[in-house]
Amino acid sequence: MFGYVNPDKPELKMREYEVYRACYCAVCKAIGRKSGQLPRLVLSYDLSFLALLLDALNPEPNRILRERCIAHPMRRHAIIAPNPVIDYAADMNVLLAYYNLKDKWTDEHDVGAGTASLLIGMAARRSASRWPLQADGISKQLACLQSLEKSGCDSADEVAEPFARVMEILFACPLVKDEATRKGLSWLGYNLGRWIYLLDALDDLEHDVKEGSYNPLLLQYGYKGGSVPAFRESIRERMAFSLLYPLSEADKALKVLAIGKNAEILDNVIEAGLIRRTDEVLAGIRNGRNKRQNTGA
């Protein structure tokens, strides 16, 4: 949801980058087709990684279309031809964005988020009717997350659990019929979710200190005022472990899945892109992009 899941672009081959882009665009187009134009704004890199991963389980080569897009009307872009797993990822993207925005509205009374959640509400209900179990699971876990955050939970491991479960639900795609494969996907998703939540908490230290908002790391490691960069430095080693260990588990999960194509891109994301991102956040380097907006483009 937060757009952290990205490849290490400089290390990708041009062709691989094209496929990655084509998948990202395909999810965006699928949201447009299934849910309307507006929800396309909530497109997230994390979910396009899910699409790429699920699609890679099918060894058939992709059909690549060349299409125009509203965001870039002048040029035709390569896009992976629509298929069920890409539609699934698109639906999950809308659902997750919707619940997130709704929580932000009820929680922080963020008017922007409230409006956005109203605007994509219809689309989210349509997605939920297509995937009722997933929708139910996501909303339950996010409610659990909210109550943990509200109660001021001081264990990062504990508060990261519900979000990890959300990602677990998303990754265990019911379109994948093989149960063992679904198990591998679940574990990958769970660990990725754990990483995303903790990374976001670490990334938000400055913001949360300034606003006085909840942050599990401030509580767990007993922040007592003072310089945030110094605090970040003091927890750096523990956090490096908490962040990289789940990724190493995700990597193990990726290795046991029967990946039929695009293995280089997936490896690049899990074995390089995510580590690079982790290192940046550990060092306190923020992306220029405002990640609070869910737009990835």
Next chain:
Amino acid sequence: MAENPYKVLGVKEGASYDEIKRAYREMVKKYHPDKYRDNPLADLADVKMREINQAYDSLMKNSGGSFQYQSESGESQDYNSYDANAKSGRQSGQSSQSSSGGQAGANRQQSGQTGQSGQQGWQGQTGQTGQGSQQGWQGGQQAGSTDESELAKQARNFVNAGNLAEAQRLLDRMRNRNAEWYYLQGLIFLRKGWYDRGYASIQRAVQMDPGNFEYRNAMNGMNNQFQGYRQQYVNRGGAQNPDMCQLCTTIWCADSCCECMGGDLVGCC
């Protein structure tokens, strides 16, 4: 299963004997059951391992070499005397484990098999790791006060079977929070995905009982996995300053090795 064996091992068709052997060893390292011990993906890794062995076997058929990954449910079995002995020797350890724990035991067993020709060095090496971990496994089951140690034993079985809720319930009932308690608690956290707490618990177990091989082994395993994963990135050329990192990791590896043997190279860690 009918996949191209060259593809399974990730080598070009018509690769030489040595290339195949090297690729095979890489693959075995990658999917070795020791790496997936106490992991929800153990059975998936097991399937991979079997595919790899089948592919290797089919490529090596003409060259006379043979190395087979064995598991109790494996289709093609070729027990030799060594393996049979090893099996009966571990019976006691296995009987206390429940079904999936038993499977993990079987996974560990794979390394203790002897090949026919040209594989001796490699065999010896894996044989040792398999036995080492088995030993550690049993070494941890020492007697405390009878009641509590019975609870700990049951909890351990539940952890092995993947029934974490039940294992946690038993641990919560125990009053004597000794090293084994912290170790088991750490395993539960680890399996659940609560790595920070898992590491802290296991570290505590090691501090309380520094001589215990099993606890130390678990902690080293976590450190190795964490460092190994980052090392992959460094090897890809990802880190800005690979030389320094390489140096650190080398020192760290040397330190871990020393610690395994009871010594210490770097005092602070």
